[in-house]
Structure formats: C-alpha cells, structure tokens
Amino acid sequence: MRLLPQLRDAVDTAVVRMQQAGDDPLALEGVRAVLQRLQSGFRFLGVAELERFSEEVDAGFDRLLDAWADPYADPEDCQRLRHSLLHSLLGWNDILEDVAAGHDPISDIAAAIDSLRCARGAPRYDSLALLRHCVDAQAPYGWVEDPSALVARARWPYQIGLLELLRGNEHRGLSALQNILLPLERALGDSAAGAACWLALGVIEALAEGGALETADKRSLVAFDRELRRLAQGGNTSGLPACSLHEVMFSRVRVAPVVVGRVAELKHSLMRMPRTELALPDSSGTSAEAVGRQIFLPADLGPEDEPSVELQELFYEEVEPALAQLGTALKRWRHGDVQAGLTIQRILHNLKRSAGLAGLQGFADHCREIEHEVAAALADGFDQHSAERLRTSLESLAEELDRLRHALHGSKSLPPGDGGEQGHAGSCEAVPSEEVTAGVREIQPQLLGLLGAVYEQLLDSIEQVAAEYQRAVDLEVAAEEGRLSTAAVVNICNVLKPLTVNAVIHGIGSAQRRLQQGKSGRGTLRLRAWREASELLITVSDDGGGLDLTGLQRLLSDYDPEEPLAELSNDEALSLIALPGVSLATDQDYSDLPGEGMGEALEASRELDGVLELETIPGSGTTFTLRLPAMEVLSGDGPADEQASVEPERQRALIVNDSRTLRRITAYLIGYQRFTMLEANSLAEAVMLARSHQPDVVVIDVQMGWGDAGLDALRRLEEEAGVAVQQVVAVTTVERDRQRLEERGMEPAALLIEPYSREQLAEAIERALVKAQ
Incomplete structure (x- = not known):
C-alpha cells in the first residue's frame, strides 16, 4: 500500500496546520491547499467514498472562510464549524487504515460527513446517501434549501396514490407515486432524505416489475408517508430517516429479482449497508464474499529496504532530547x-517523519497515534483525564524506544535515568535525564570565510567559559568568503567576544536548566557573516531561553519610576543590558553574574x-546582529581563510529543512x-x-x-x-507536489516522496549534479 503513508502524512500535515492556523483566513487557505x-490522491485511487468525504471537507472550508469574512456571522457558529472540520481531519487516518485493511468504512465516512453537514446547517447525511453516490452515476450534488413546503404539497397526492394501491388499483397507484417522488427526489438532492426517496422509488420500480402486491409490499410504501410527514414538519436538516423505514423498504428490495436500474443499485447498496443501521439478518447474499465492490489501495511494489544500523543510531541520538x-x-x-500543546504536536510530527526515514515505521505509526491524541485534546479542551492519557502514551513511546535500542545494542546499558521513573522521557512529573558532556563541539569549522581572522580568538574564549561553567555547546559557523581589513579585526573581535561569552554562560545555560525547559542538554551557538548590499552582517545566536524581559522591566522601573510597566523595545533592552551590574542570567546558579562586557561590545x-541589534524570543533564544559598513571593514586582498583552497574539488550540499533531526x-x-554540508x-x-x-x-x-511557501522557495533560491x-532535489510527503511544481514552471532535478532510501537520494543528487553541469 505504497500511497498510504503519503496520504496519512498529508492528513497529519493538515491537522497540524489546522491547529496552528487558528482563525487566520490566509492560514486556513493553506490547510485547504493540502486537502x-x-x-487529487483519492481521485487517483478511484475510491469514491473518500472523494466524497474530501469534497464535503472542502465545502466546509469554503463555508468557514465565508463566515470569517462576514462581519455579521455568529462567532459561535464559526467555532463550531472549525471544531467539526478538525474532528473530521482527526478521523481521516483511521478511515484510511480501514480502507487499507480492506474493511468497509462507509459508516464512519457517512457519520463524519453528517457532522460537517450539521455544523454548517446543511441537510443531514447517512450511509445510504453515501452509497447512492457510489453506485448511481446520476446522483445529484445539490438540494433545495428548504423543501418543507414542497414536501407538504406532495404529501396529499402521495396519500391518494396509496389509497389507489390499497383499493387494488396497483398499476395506477404505483405510477402516481412514482410521478410524485421523482421531482421530490431531485429537490431533496444529496441528503439522507433524498436517499430515502431514492430508495422508495427503487421499491416502486421493483413492485412494478413483479406480480400481485402482498400486504407487506404496500406497507413498505405506507412507511414512507411517515418520512414525508417528518420532512414537512422539520425539513431535511432536522434529523435522519428512521432505521425502520430503511429496514422495511430494503426487505422488499432484497427479495426482488436482479434487474437493471435502481433495483440493481439498491441491491448492491444493501450488501454494504452497515448492520448497525439496517437490522436485517446476515445471509449468503450479504456476506463479505458477496459484496460486489471492495475497497483496496494499490499493493506495495516490493519489500521495504532494510534500515541502516548507523541511521538508527543517528535517530536515537536525536530522539532522546x-x-x-x-x-x-x-x-x-x-x-x-x-502553546505547549502545539509544541508537543510539532515535535511528534517531526519524530514521525524522522522515524520513517530511519526505517522505523512502527515507531512512526506510534507517533502518529499520539499526534492525533494531542490534536483532539487541543480541539476539545485539555483536562486532567486527557493529561493522564497523554502521559501514559508518551511513556509507552519512550518504552518502545528503549526496546528498539535494546534490540539494536543487545545488553548495552541505557543512559542514566532511562530505566527509572525519575528519568523517564515520557513522564510529565520529572525532567528526563540526558548524558551531556561539557565542552565545545565544532559543527562547521570549514566555513570560516570572513570570520577566519577572528575565529581562533573567539574559539579560545568560548572553550574557556564552556569548561569553567560546564556548558555543552555545539558551535556552528557559516561565513561568506572574504577577508576583514586588519584595522577592523580588533574591534570586531571586541564586539563578538562578549556576545559569544554571554551566549554560552547566560543564553545556552546549564544542561539541567535546558532539560527543565524541554530542550536538549547541548546548546547551539551559531555565527553567521555575509554581505548584504553595502553592509556586512554578522550574527551571534543561541537556542537558549531568551532574555528575561520581565526581569529587565523591573530593572527599568528603577531607572524610570514613571513607567514601571512599560514594555521594553529591543533597543531599550539592548541599552539596559549594557548598563554596569545588569545580569543577563536566567539560571539561578549564576543569577548574580552581570553581563560580560556588553557595554564594551556596544562601544566597539x-x-x-x-x-x-538585538532580537530575543522567550523560550527560543537570542540573536545579536552587528551591521557594519562593508567598504570600511572588508579587505580587497581576497579570502583570508586558507581552508577554502585546501579542498577545491570538494562539492557542497545545502540541506534546507526546519527540523534539525531531518x-x-x-x-x-x-x-x-564527498560533500561539505551546509544546513539551513x-x-x-x-x-x-x-x-x-x-x-x-x-x-x-x-x-x-x-x-x-515551500514550493515557492525554489523560485526564491533561483532569483535571490x-x-x-x-x-535542486525537492523532498515532500505528497505526490501532488510534483504537479504543483510543474504548474509553477519549476521542475527540480528530482522529487523524492518520504520515506525514501539512500540509493534513491544518491540517484537524485547525481541527477542534479549532471543537470547543473
């Protein structure tokens, strides 16, 4: 079932984006683009039921967008429709699993459509209405908004037709009933009421082809008079036809000879009517083997590649944090x-994709199940019960990870805390343990470029404070090629050294504090340098907890008592942390330490x-940007970094993904x-x-x-x-992106659908290298 992972990932992507979109119409448009x-994928599969479901979801999105644009729309109605759409998306993967297993999901799909219909005030829907669309090529899509008046006018002639039947004028009575119900069927349209009318016409057709009518035959048509009375009183949005109506009518269809037209379509529908909705006894005619139309997805073309041990090792290293x-x-x-709920959902989404690439499909499926639990909790409200259920799920995920690692390493011991309650990764009451070694790990030392003249001095100071304060730091450097002027090197170093030292001590912080914040015990310090127009830009960024703006505001109130609650701008925060004695620390162990040389950095x-410039995001980190006039700080003598010429034949690969693990x-x-890796x-x-x-x-x-945005990234990379x-080798989880790229006139060297193998990626890269030449 090769397409199933792609369809499931597309559904998961829609759920995540729906959660994050909130009430933003533009973001909701992005969700609908995924749907x-x-x-298109369902059309390719030829599964009419799923096509019908997706059409209803799309119609629900249209209604939601119209409602948000309408200033007079009831906000509660909008929220009700939004929640219904989200619930429909959450149930989609379960339906796909049923389809893949060969089970008939007709009841679940009909119930989901009916929920959507109720939320947007449309006619009710049931399994028979869905089956009608599967077997009747002429089934309508629209309906009359309020058919109650039309039904009321039809009911009296219908009763006269019934009277003719009861008197023995069977042919005349059946003809009269048929003429009454045909226009009514078109008016009721694509709804449960319309499907019941379609069934009644099928019964009339079956009776017309048979001999003399039995009393039970006549009663089956008398039962529909009660449905007309219900519709005349409440309309087709008020409720569903009674199960007894379907039962008595299908009893007559079931024994009718197989003919063409409605009767044949209804007999086929009868085979798939859920037993819970139609209380008829099972028989050989309605067994699973007798169902004429089963639903299956295409089979796999071949066995999955054996997952690489090294790749699993890498996944385990990344998944622990x-x-x-x-x-x-x-x-x-x-x-x-x-927001923590959205964070959990995003982490699970990336874990699922990473596990798929590592060949751990069972772990990926487990992540997907928990992702649905989180989405449901976000939609319905997060209470103590859902918290305990989710905690248990996360603990089971951690236990599965332990089992996988044991299977890979045999009796190899796990990091401290993995086996005990206090260190369990899935526990919400304790901070998980992670084995972290203090020190600096250089991730990209070969891309020094413009920073080559100052790198060694910066590295010495970073290593010194990392050792002194027991910080675990991953240092990433990516600088444009070029050379700083000799006169500028000292002052640039005087700016960057305090920034990097403070980032290590106060920004990245201790491993214990990072784990308490839900981060990896190892922090990342990034140095970037590039030319932009007439400026040279150098950034120093960390992935720590960001500046404590609330604490800085308290300090500001001491300097400006007239505005004790004024919100700090970035410029104000930068000026404040440069004052003598002001601490940048959020780590209680070093809360008495002031910022190291921030005033000197500003002066330099x-x-x-x-x-x-300063930009800080609480919980995510801090970035300092140094803007310099390029003509005054750059040398025209060429690159200073000799490493740029050491390996001139080494090719460079740029990997663009917002997930570090991926x-x-x-x-x-x-x-x-073979390649020098660049990561963005x-x-x-x-x-x-x-x-x-x-x-x-x-x-x-x-x-x-x-x-x-991701599809348009190719154009931006080309233009800018x-x-x-x-x-370019494009990576996605949905086949539809191939067509969407072609529609934009953007045809990359290759498009890979996750999960892909090492060989597929290698072939795609070779193709890109050849085409680029």
Whole structure:
C-alpha cells in the first residue's frame, strides 16, 4: 500500500496546520491547499467514498472562510464549524487504515460527513446517501434549501396514490407515486432524505416489475408517508430517516429479482449497508464474499529496504532530547500553557517523519497515534483525564524506544535515568535525564570565510567559559568568503567576544536548566557573516531561553519610576543590558553574574560606525546582529581563510529543512566524505548560505512554512541566490507536489516522496549534479 503513508502524512500535515492556523483566513487557505492535494490522491485511487468525504471537507472550508469574512456571522457558529472540520481531519487516518485493511468504512465516512453537514446547517447525511453516490452515476450534488413546503404539497397526492394501491388499483397507484417522488427526489438532492426517496422509488420500480402486491409490499410504501410527514414538519436538516423505514423498504428490495436500474443499485447498496443501521439478518447474499465492490489501495511494489544500523543510531541520538522536550512540554501544558500543546504536536510530527526515514515505521505509526491524541485534546479542551492519557502514551513511546535500542545494542546499558521513573522521557512529573558532556563541539569549522581572522580568538574564549561553567555547546559557523581589513579585526573581535561569552554562560545555560525547559542538554551557538548590499552582517545566536524581559522591566522601573510597566523595545533592552551590574542570567546558579562586557561590545560597534541589534524570543533564544559598513571593514586582498583552497574539488550540499533531526538524517544519507554540508533551518538562511557558498546541490523540504511557501522557495533560491532549479532535489510527503511544481514552471532535478532510501537520494543528487553541469 505504497500511497498510504503519503496520504496519512498529508492528513497529519493538515491537522497540524489546522491547529496552528487558528482563525487566520490566509492560514486556513493553506490547510485547504493540502486537502485539495489529498482529493487529487483519492481521485487517483478511484475510491469514491473518500472523494466524497474530501469534497464535503472542502465545502466546509469554503463555508468557514465565508463566515470569517462576514462581519455579521455568529462567532459561535464559526467555532463550531472549525471544531467539526478538525474532528473530521482527526478521523481521516483511521478511515484510511480501514480502507487499507480492506474493511468497509462507509459508516464512519457517512457519520463524519453528517457532522460537517450539521455544523454548517446543511441537510443531514447517512450511509445510504453515501452509497447512492457510489453506485448511481446520476446522483445529484445539490438540494433545495428548504423543501418543507414542497414536501407538504406532495404529501396529499402521495396519500391518494396509496389509497389507489390499497383499493387494488396497483398499476395506477404505483405510477402516481412514482410521478410524485421523482421531482421530490431531485429537490431533496444529496441528503439522507433524498436517499430515502431514492430508495422508495427503487421499491416502486421493483413492485412494478413483479406480480400481485402482498400486504407487506404496500406497507413498505405506507412507511414512507411517515418520512414525508417528518420532512414537512422539520425539513431535511432536522434529523435522519428512521432505521425502520430503511429496514422495511430494503426487505422488499432484497427479495426482488436482479434487474437493471435502481433495483440493481439498491441491491448492491444493501450488501454494504452497515448492520448497525439496517437490522436485517446476515445471509449468503450479504456476506463479505458477496459484496460486489471492495475497497483496496494499490499493493506495495516490493519489500521495504532494510534500515541502516548507523541511521538508527543517528535517530536515537536525536530522539532522546525530543522525548525530554515532550515530557517537559506536557508539564507546561498541564499548568495552562496552550502553546505547549502545539509544541508537543510539532515535535511528534517531526519524530514521525524522522522515524520513517530511519526505517522505523512502527515507531512512526506510534507517533502518529499520539499526534492525533494531542490534536483532539487541543480541539476539545485539555483536562486532567486527557493529561493522564497523554502521559501514559508518551511513556509507552519512550518504552518502545528503549526496546528498539535494546534490540539494536543487545545488553548495552541505557543512559542514566532511562530505566527509572525519575528519568523517564515520557513522564510529565520529572525532567528526563540526558548524558551531556561539557565542552565545545565544532559543527562547521570549514566555513570560516570572513570570520577566519577572528575565529581562533573567539574559539579560545568560548572553550574557556564552556569548561569553567560546564556548558555543552555545539558551535556552528557559516561565513561568506572574504577577508576583514586588519584595522577592523580588533574591534570586531571586541564586539563578538562578549556576545559569544554571554551566549554560552547566560543564553545556552546549564544542561539541567535546558532539560527543565524541554530542550536538549547541548546548546547551539551559531555565527553567521555575509554581505548584504553595502553592509556586512554578522550574527551571534543561541537556542537558549531568551532574555528575561520581565526581569529587565523591573530593572527599568528603577531607572524610570514613571513607567514601571512599560514594555521594553529591543533597543531599550539592548541599552539596559549594557548598563554596569545588569545580569543577563536566567539560571539561578549564576543569577548574580552581570553581563560580560556588553557595554564594551556596544562601544566597539560604534567605533566601527556600526549598529548592534538585538532580537530575543522567550523560550527560543537570542540573536545579536552587528551591521557594519562593508567598504570600511572588508579587505580587497581576497579570502583570508586558507581552508577554502585546501579542498577545491570538494562539492557542497545545502540541506534546507526546519527540523534539525531531518537535516542530520539527510546529511547522513548523502554522506560527509564527498560533500561539505551546509544546513539551513529557514528559507532566509538558505538564501544567505546559497548566495555565499554557491552549493552544487540543494536538498529542500518543499513542505516548509505555510501554504505554498515551500514550493515557492525554489523560485526564491533561483532569483535571490542564483541556484538553478536543476540543482535542486525537492523532498515532500505528497505526490501532488510534483504537479504543483510543474504548474509553477519549476521542475527540480528530482522529487523524492518520504520515506525514501539512500540509493534513491544518491540517484537524485547525481541527477542534479549532471543537470547543473
């Protein structure tokens, strides 16, 4: 069932985006774009039931967008429809699983459509209405908004026709009833009431083909008079036809001879009517073997590739911090932080994709199940019961990880805390343990470029404070090629050294505090340098907890008592942390330490005629940007970094993905021996790196960002960084993206559908290298 993972991933993507979209119409348009790709996939499969479901979801999105644009719309109605859409998406993967297993999902799909119909005030829907669309090519799609008046006018003639039947004028009576119900069937249209009318016409057709009518035959048509009375009183939005109506009518169809037309369609529908909705006894005519139309997805073309042991090792290395983050985020969610729920959902989504690439499909499926639990809790409200259920699920996920690692390593011991309650990754009451070694690990030392003249001094100071304060730091450096002028080197170093030291001590912080925040015990310090127009930009960023703006506001109130609650701007925060004695620390162990040399850094930037900017995001980290006049700080003598010429034949691969785990797995699959790896977690960073280092091949996840942002990334890379589309290997989880790229005139060297193998990626990269030449 090769298409099933793609369809499930597309559904999961829609759920995540639906949760994050909130009430933003533009974001909701992005969700609908994913659903439209799903609809194309269902058409490709030829599964009419799923096509019908996706059409109803699309109609629900249309109604929701119209409601948000209508200033007079009831907000409660909008929220009700939004929740109904979300519940429908959550149930979609269960339906896909049933389809893949050969089970008939007709009842679940009909119930989901009916829920959507109720939320948007449309006519009710049931299994018979769905089956009607599967077997009747002429089944209508529309309906009359309020058919109650039409039904009321039809009821009296219908009763006269029944009277003719009871008197023995059978042919005349059946003809009269048929003439009455035909226009009524069109008016009731695509609804449960319309399907019941369709069934009644089928009964009339079966009786007309038979001999003399029995009393039971006549009663089957008398039963429909009660349905007309219900519709005349409440309309087709008020409720569903009685099960007894379907039962008595299908009893007559069941014994009718097989003929063409409605009777044949109804007999076929009878085979698939759920037993819970139609209380008829099972017989050989309605067994699973007798069902004329079974639903199956295409079979796999071949066995899955054996997962690489090294790739699983990499996955386990990356997944441990993620499980730690899940446990801590769950604890924050229990204390009222709704954003923590979205964080859990995002982590699970990336874990699922990473596990799929590592060949651990069972673990990926487990992540998908918990992802649905989180989405349901976000939609319905997070209470103590859902918290306990989710905690148990996360613990089972951690236990499954332990079993997988034991299977891989045999009796190899696990990191401290993995086996005990206090260190369990899935526990929401304790912070998971992670074995962290203090020190600096250089991730990209070969891309020094413009920072080559200051790198050794910065590295010495970073290593010194990391050892002194027991910080575990991953240092990433990506700088455009070039050379700083000798006169500027000292002052630039005077700016960057305090920034990097403070980032290590106060930004990244201790491993214990990072684990409490739901982060990996190892922090990341990134240095970037590139030219932009007439400026040289250098950034220093960390992935710590960000600045304590509330604490800084308290300090500001001491300097400005007139506005004790004024919100700090970035410029105000930067000026404040440069004051003597002001601490940047959020770690209680070092809360009495002031910021190291921040005043000197600000002064040195001014001596360079530069500007120092600050951007901080609580919980995510801090970035300092140094803007310098390029003409005054750059040398025209050429690159200073001799490493740039050491390996002139080494090719460069740029990996663009907003998930670090997926970037590392992709880099592993490509292989470090042949390529110098460049990694970007955003499109802006990808453009900067591509413009600076001119990669030979780019591997990009086109599902990054909202809506079509990932697909349009190829055009931006071409226009802003000179990366030809033929150099790009696009990665996605849905086949529909191939057509969408072609519609934009963007045809990359290859499009890979996750999960893919190392061989498929290698072949795609070779194709890109050949086309680029």
